[in-house]
Amino acid sequence: MVFIWFVDVTYLFFLFQNISPYFWSSLGIALCVGLSVVGAAWGIFITGSSLMGAAQRVPRITSKNLISIIFCEAVAIYGVIVAIILQTKVEAVKPRDDGSYSLAAANAGYAILGAGSVTGWANLACGLSVGIVGSSAALSDAANATLFVKILVVEIFASALGLFGVIIGIIMAGNANFVGA
Amino acid sequence: MSTAEMCLFNVKDGFLEGVVRGYKLGLLTAADYNNLSQCENLEDIKLYLTGTDYAQYVSNEAGPLHTTTLVECCTRKLVDDWEYLRQNASEPLGTFLDYCTFGHMIDNIVLIVTGTLHERDVQELLDKCNPLGVFDAIATLAVAQNMRDLYRLVLVDTPLAPYFSEHLTSEDLDEMNIEVLRNTLYKAYLDDFAGLCGRLGGATHQVMGDLLAFEADRRALNITLNSIGTELTRDDRRRLYANFGLLYPNGQNELALAEDFDQIRAAMEKCPPYQAIFSKLGAGESVMLDKVLYEEEAKRAMQTFEQQFHYGVFYSYMRLRCVVC
Numbered sequence: 001m002v003f004i005w006f007v008d009v010t011y012l013f014f015l016f017q018n019i020s021p022y023f024w025s026s027l028g029i030a031l032c033v034g035l036s037v038v039g040a041a042w043g044i045f046i047t048g049s050s051l052m053g054a055a056q057r058v059p060r061i062t063s064k065n066l067i068s069i070i071f072c073e074a075v076a077i078y079g080v081i082v083a084i085i086l087q088t089k090v091e092a093v094k095p096r097d098d099g100s101y102s103l104a105a106a107n108a109g110y111a112i113l114g115a116g117s118v119t120g121w122a123n124l125a126c127g128l129s130v131g132i133v134g135s136s137a138a139l140s141d142a143a144n145a146t147l148f149v150k151i152l153v154v155e156i157f158a159s160a161l162g163l164f165g166v167i168i169g170i171i172m173a174g175n176a177n178f179v180g181a
Numbered sequence: 182m183s184t185a186e187m188c189l190f191n192v193k194d195g196f197l198e199g200v201v202r203g204y205k206l207g208l209l210t211a212a213d214y215n216n217l218s219q220c221e222n223l224e225d226i227k228l229y230l231t232g233t234d235y236a237q238y239v240s241n242e243a244g245p246l247h248t249t250t251l252v253e254c255c256t257r258k259l260v261d262d263w264e265y266l267r268q269n270a271s272e273p274l275g276t277f278l279d280y281c282t283f284g285h286m287i288d289n290i291v292l293i294v295t296g297t298l299h300e301r302d303v304q305e306l307l308d309k310c311n312p313l314g315v316f317d318a319i320a321t322l323a324v325a326q327n328m329r330d331l332y333r334l335v336l337v338d339t340p341l342a343p344y345f346s347e348h349l350t351s352e353d354l355d356e357m358n359i360e361v362l363r364n365t366l367y368k369a370y371l372d373d374f375a376g377l378c379g380r381l382g383g384a385t386h387q388v389m390g391d392l393l394a395f396e397a398d399r400r401a402l403n404i405t406l407n408s409i410g411t412e413l414t415r416d417d418r419r420r421l422y423a424n425f426g427l428l429y430p431n432g433q434n435e436l437a438l439a440e441d442f443d444q445i446r447a448a449m450e451k452c453p454p455y456q457a458i459f460s461k462l463g464a465g466e467s468v469m470l471d472k473v474l475y476e477e478e479a480k481r482a483m484q485t486f487e488q489q490f491h492y493g494v495f496y497s498y499m500r501l502r503c504v505v506c
Contacts, residue, residue, distance in 0.1 A: 042188065049191045053199015057206060132187050135195065136489060139202055 021101055021109020021178070022090070028116025029086050032169070035120030036079020039127025039162075043072035047134035054142040061141045064148055068134025071159045075127045078166045082119045085170060086112050091178040104180035111176040115169040122165020129158040182384040182490060190490035193271045198489070200269075201498050204262050205486060207234030208501055226251070234258070259502040260312045266495065273381060277492050279340065280374050281499050285314025286341060287370060291363045293322040294331065298359075313499075316340075344369035361413070364404055364421045371397050371423040381492065388485050388493035395481060397426035398455070399474055405436045405445055406470075427452050479504055 002009045047068045055062045089112060093105045101109075137151040190198075209217075213233065220226045230239045230251075238254035267278050289310040296306040303323040310319065318335050332345055344366050371393060378389040401422045408418050419437040423429070428436065428449075435448035450456040458477055462469050482497035 046188065046191045046195065049195030050199045053196040053201075054203055056200050057203030128188055135191060139199060139489065142199075142203060143206055 018099060020095075021105050024109035025086070025090050025112035025116075028113035029083050029090075030116070031113075031120040032086060032116035033079050033083045033120075036082075036123035036127070036162075037076050039124035040072050040076035040079075041127075042124075043075065043127035043129075043131025043134065044069055046128075046131035047072065047138060050135035051138040054138050058142040060145075061138060061148075065134070065138045065141060067152065068130065068137055068155060071130045071155060072127055072134070074159065075123045075130070075162045078162050079119060079123050082115070082166055082169045082173075086116055086173050089173055089176045089178070093178045105178045108176040108178045108180075111172050115173040115176075118172065119165045119169035122168075123162045126159060126162035126165070129161060130155055133158055182488070186383045187490050194274050194492070197266055197269055197274065198494060201262075201266060201494055202486065204234075205494070205498050205501065209233065209505060223248070223251075230254075255502075255505060256312060259499070262502075263313055263499065274492060274495070277377065277381070277385075278495060280377055281496050282313045283341060283370050283374075284367065285311040286316060286339070287314070287363060287366045289314045289319065290322060290336070290341070290366075291359055293319065295359055297323045341366065341370075344373070360407075361417070361421070364400070367400065368421055368423050371400075372425070375423075375425050384488060384491035385493060388488060388491050389496065392481060392485065392493060392496060394426040395478065397423035398428045398432075398452075399478070401426070401428055401433060401436055402445065402449065402470075402474075405439055406442070409440060409442075427454065475504065 001011070047065070051062065051065050051068075089108065093101065095101050133151065133155045137148060137155060140151055141148040213229075216229060217226060220229060227239050227242070230236070235254055235258060238258050239251070242250050242254065263278070263282075267275065270278055292310060293303075293306050296309075297303075303320065306323065307320060316339050318338060321335050322331065324330075324334070336342055336345060375390070375393050375397075378386050378393065381389075404418065404421050415437045419433065422433045422436070426433075432448055432452060435451075436445060439445045439448055446459055450459050458473055461473050479501065482500050485491075485493040485497040
């Protein structure tokens, strides 16, 4: 028995091995949708409040600046799409007699956890980033109409971050197969 | 500015920041002033102003326009804007907005007290008060016979009460020259305001710290200039300077000892930002100083709008409007 401080590491590892892969995959899917939605919501309120305030005096900015809100919303949609893809990978597999799962099942559980986490955290950061830039875009557009298109370029780069998360998530989950060898 | 600040500022204050930036867009620009200076008479000015943000204020004025009514319109616009901001503000923005108006409150109190001492009509004095700085019991200021009554009856209920009790006893209040009283109150106010901004932290603290430091130094300079040759002792003069700012404490020590404009200039020029300001004046010119300081304040106020997610924009907007009015 190996101890670090008062923690029995061997036992801890044993516990970890025996957590069902279905727990990990469900956690991954939950993180995917949950964090993406948090990111999108956060971005929307950051942009929306500045947009409302600036539109008091310069109402023309409202139609163009809805693009910022749409970019934020897209982040939530990415999360939902990846969650649906991950969920289709989950299949019921019987554990062995001693309670452990096959290597393929264990790997699939971890892969879906990783894929969901990546997508979730990337979308959280993306939503925040797009929100803050969108807020600045609304205020700058109110002051000077020529600035909007330039700041939109910055926003497009920010929204690419969410796509990175989606791509990596799908690649990671691509090999996940509960019933494989 | 921290990430948390950027992400969480808009929860409570995002809308009002957008609104105040919209107000600032309505300030008259150099192009407006050029056009206004080409107007032949007051009717032309009124016509021009109906094309700006002042439209609804100016168009209500019937018939011949006086210069005072124009100033009144501008002030009314500021007051309406400020009321909107204050009504919609949540804490801590509400406290911050209140603090911005305490300076005007101090001016109003001094105005009414001086006017009462010179036996002016109360209503006339109240009309002259800056509307941003009125509080409920302001009319009763005229009733007080001396400073002690003033404090006991009226001022103890206002937010300015703590500024009185710090270094002033009631004997002091009776004997004190009114200008010294004004500057003492203003010093306590600036210290308090700087404390509030420190507690708010983050970008607000940074931006407001710079603005208030400039204000404190500017007032120190004006106090020194105005007290040369008067009977204000050096210690008294030193006590009127605020407890922060670029000149604190060494520059203020030197300013307290200065006896003429050149010595003041020498003391101020040891500070690099003020050296730049003083280099715009020729040797021995003190008349242009006000104008140069005004421009510097306006420039700094405009610069605060370059950063987002802080309260400095509200304070700057108020200062810029006061410059326009």
